[in-house]
Amino acid sequence: DVKVTQSSRYLVKRTGEKVFLECVQDMDHENMFWYRQDPGLGLRLIYFSYDVKMKEKGDIPEGYSVSREKKERFSLILESASTNQTSMYLCASTWSGELFFGEGSRLTVL
Amino acid sequence: SQKIEQNSEALNIQEGKTATLTCNYTNYSPAYLQWYRQDPGRGPVFLLLIRENEKEKRKERLKVTFDTTLKQSLFHITASQPADSATYLCALSGDMRFGAGTRLTVKP
Numbered sequence: 081d082v083k084v085t086q087s088s089r090y091l092v093k094r095t096g097e098k099v100f101l102e103c104v105q106d107m108d109h110e111n112m113f114w115y116r117q118d119p120g121l122g123l124r125l126i127y128f129s130y131d132v133k134m135k136e137k138g139d140i141p142e143g144y145s146v147s148r149e150k151k152e153r154f155s156l157i158l159e160s161a162s163t164n165q166t167s168m169y170l171c172a173s174t175w176s177g178e179l180f181f182g183e184g185s186r187l188t189v190l
Numbered sequence: 191s192q193k194i195e196q197n198s199e200a201l202n203i204q205e206g207k208t209a210t211l212t213c214n215y216t217n218y219s220p221a222y223l224q225w226y227r228q229d230p231g232r233g234p235v236f237l238l239l240i241r242e243n244e245k246e247k248r249k250e251r252l253k254v255t256f257d258t259t260l261k262q263s264l265f266h267i268t269a270s271q272p273a274d275s276a277t278y279l280c281a282l283s284g285d286m287r288f289g290a291g292t293r294l295t296v297k298p
Contacts, residue, residue, distance in 0.1 A: 084233075113286060120199070122290030123234075123279065139287070170233055172286075178224065179286060181233030 083107075086171050086182035093189050099158040101185050103171030111174045112154035114138075114146065116167040117184075123170065129154055161189045192217050192282060196289035204297055209267040211292045213280035219258040220282040225265050228277045228291065237278075238265075270296045 087102035105112065111130050115123040115138075125138030127146040135146050143165060147155040154173075158165055166189045172179040197212040213223070222241045226234035240247045240256045240263065247254045253266040267274050277291040 115288075120290065123288040125285070125287060128286070172233075174286075177222065177239055177283070178236045179226075179234070179281070181235070183233050184231070186231075 084171060084173055084180050084182040086169075086185045088185050089183060091185060091187045093161050093187065095162055095189060097158075097161050097189075099161050099187065099189075101156040101158075101169055101171075101187070103154045103156070103173075103182055104152050105154075105173040105180070106152065107173060107175070107180065108151065109173040109175045109180075110151075111176075112148065113172045113174075113179070114144075114154065114156045115170045115172065116140070116165075117170055118167050126156065158187075161187075163189050165189050192220075192285070192287055194280065194282060194287055194289040196278075196280060196292045198292050199290070200293045200295070202295045202297060203270055205271060207270055209270050209274070209294055209296070211265040211278050211280075211294070213263045213265070213289055215261050215282060219261065220284055222283040223254075223256055223263050224281045224283070225252075225254060225263075226279045226281065226288075228279060234279055267294075270294075272296050272298050 084105045113128040114126045129148045145157045169185045171182045193216040195214045224239045225237045228234040240254045251268045255264045277293045279291045281288045
């Protein structure tokens with residue numbers, strides 16, 4: 081069965097901390113995505129990657145960076161967390177077409 | 191860039207009725223369009239994909255239409271059940287952007 085695993089379901093961090101959100105997929109998918117989801121705003125694309133060591137900015141990349149050192153792993157990094165980054169973060173992967181999502185990581189920044 | 195609009199933030203219907211959700215986009219027609227279901231606190235789950243050369247696609251009680259002239263997709267759930275209550279999202283191919291979603295509530 082297809083699986084996308086996000087390392088943490090719930091995190092609480094302090095303003096200014098560096099935060100790593102990890103995502104691993106076991107389907108050998110080329111394409112991986114990071115979204116954030118906020119009430120009324122839906123899913124917004126932060127970054128995506130079509131291959132190892134490759135990354136592209138989405139609609140809201142400010143304050144975030146990503147790392148894709150291995151095909152199966154796509155990490156989202158908040159260099160200096162701020163309260164407006166409190167959100168649900170969703171990782172997804174696809175070979176072509178159907179997206180497979182992780183369960184999400186709910187981040188609270190105090 | 192593409193703007194994707196789902197016409198209702200929330201839709202309430204009675205059990206047994208047909209739910210119809212709308213997804214509109216503004217610019218180029220995507221090669222295909224997808225619909226997802228999301229339950230509270232969970233990641234979205236893929237339901238259906240329809241290609242630009244397909245007018246209609248069905249899967250059990252679900253039906254999706256795709257009108258590239260109107261730049262619109264309709265998502266229907268027939269004989270709706272309370273278990274169908276969830277948020278439904280549409281997404282365009284290529285850049286994988288999503289609409290904001292429609293929260294469907296089916297009342298018994």
